[in-house]
Amino acid sequence: MTSPSPAPAPLEGPWLRLRPVAEPDLPTILEWLREPEVLHWWDNELGSLEEAREEFLEPDPRDPGAGYLIEEQGSALGYIQWWQRSDDEMDAHWAGIDIFIADPTARGRGVGTEAVRMLLAWLFEERHLHRVTIDPETGNARAIRSYQKAGFRLDGVLRHNDFMRGAWVDTQMMSILEDEWPEAKAAWDAERALG
Numbered sequence: 001m002t003s004p005s006p007a008p009a010p011l012e013g014p015w016l017r018l019r020p021v022a023e024p025d026l027p028t029i030l031e032w033l034r035e036p037e038v039l040h041w042w043d044n045e046l047g048s049l050e051e052a053r054e055e056f057l058e059p060d061p062r063d064p065g066a067g068y069l070i071e072e073q074g075s076a077l078g079y080i081q082w083w084q085r086s087d088d089e090m091d092a093h094w095a096g097i098d099i100f101i102a103d104p105t106a107r108g109r110g111v112g113t114e115a116v117r118m119l120l121a122w123l124f125e126e127r128h129l130h131r132v133t134i135d136p137e138t139g140n141a142r143a144i145r146s147y148q149k150a151g152f153r154l155d156g157v158l159r160h161n162d163f164m165r166g167a168w169v170d171t172q173m174m175s176i177l178e179d180e181w182p183e184a185k186a187a188w189d190a191e192r193a194l195g
């Protein structure tokens with residue numbers, strides 16, 4: 001996971017708003033990282049505001065990216081980020097996404113899928129990327145289902161790709177390509193039309 005830099009502008013949708021993280025959000029983020037489900041699947045408990053600032057507000061300036069609070073009617077429900085690596089010219093064509101919904105009452109009602117779709121729309125339509133990836137743990141069935149709904153397809157299992165909760169875990173690499181985005185967007189539009 002790479003730390004993101006703040007985005008210049010919020011992403012506005014009819015339901016949710018993705019607002020770039022700012023300094024006053026850091027205590028909330030620290031608290032969110034200790035919420036049991038976030039702690040389990042994200043496993044990045046930070047000890048201080050300074051650590052949170054470093055992780056969420058002071059990324060490596062060479063690596064493009066952005067972190068946003070996910071807001072519904074002014075209430076912050078969670079966090080989403082995109083990131084790129086700057087090591088290679090080809091790296092400019094793809095990005096990774098990470099997300100957590102920290103408010104337990106907000107999970108399971110479509111917020112995560114909606115936030116991912118909003119970010120995908122921006123990455124494909126504004127940044128013109130070729131490929132976007134996400135890599136939930138193989139055991140995180142809810143996350144995998146949510147990302148499939150947003151249009152991600154399964155690439156394969158990366159064995160021992162992450163170190164979580166004191167052990168190596170397998171992750172499910174998922175991706176969506178630019179030419180798959182129109183179909184995923186049409187599915188999103190159809191769902192919204194149904195209300």
Ligand SMILES: CC(C)(COP(=O)(O)OP(=O)(O)OC[C@H]1O[C@@H](n2cnc3c(N)ncnc32)[C@H](O)[C@@H]1OP(=O)(O)O)[C@@H](O)C(=O)NCCC(=O)NCCS
Pocket residue numbers: 037038041042099100101102106107108109110111112113114135136137140141142143145146149
């Ligand atoms: C993963 C996460 C981002 C998904 O966001 P969300 O708003 O809860 O997800 P949605 O409501 O959009 O979609 C969840 C889907 O998974 C399904 N689901 C829920 N629990 C499930 C399970 N145990 N197995 C399979 N599917 C499950 C839901 O039914 C829903 O699918 P449906 O709309 O077809 O019914 C959010 O739950 C979360 O942040 N969890 C804790 C931290 C985390 O896991 N972060 C992701 C790290 S990769």
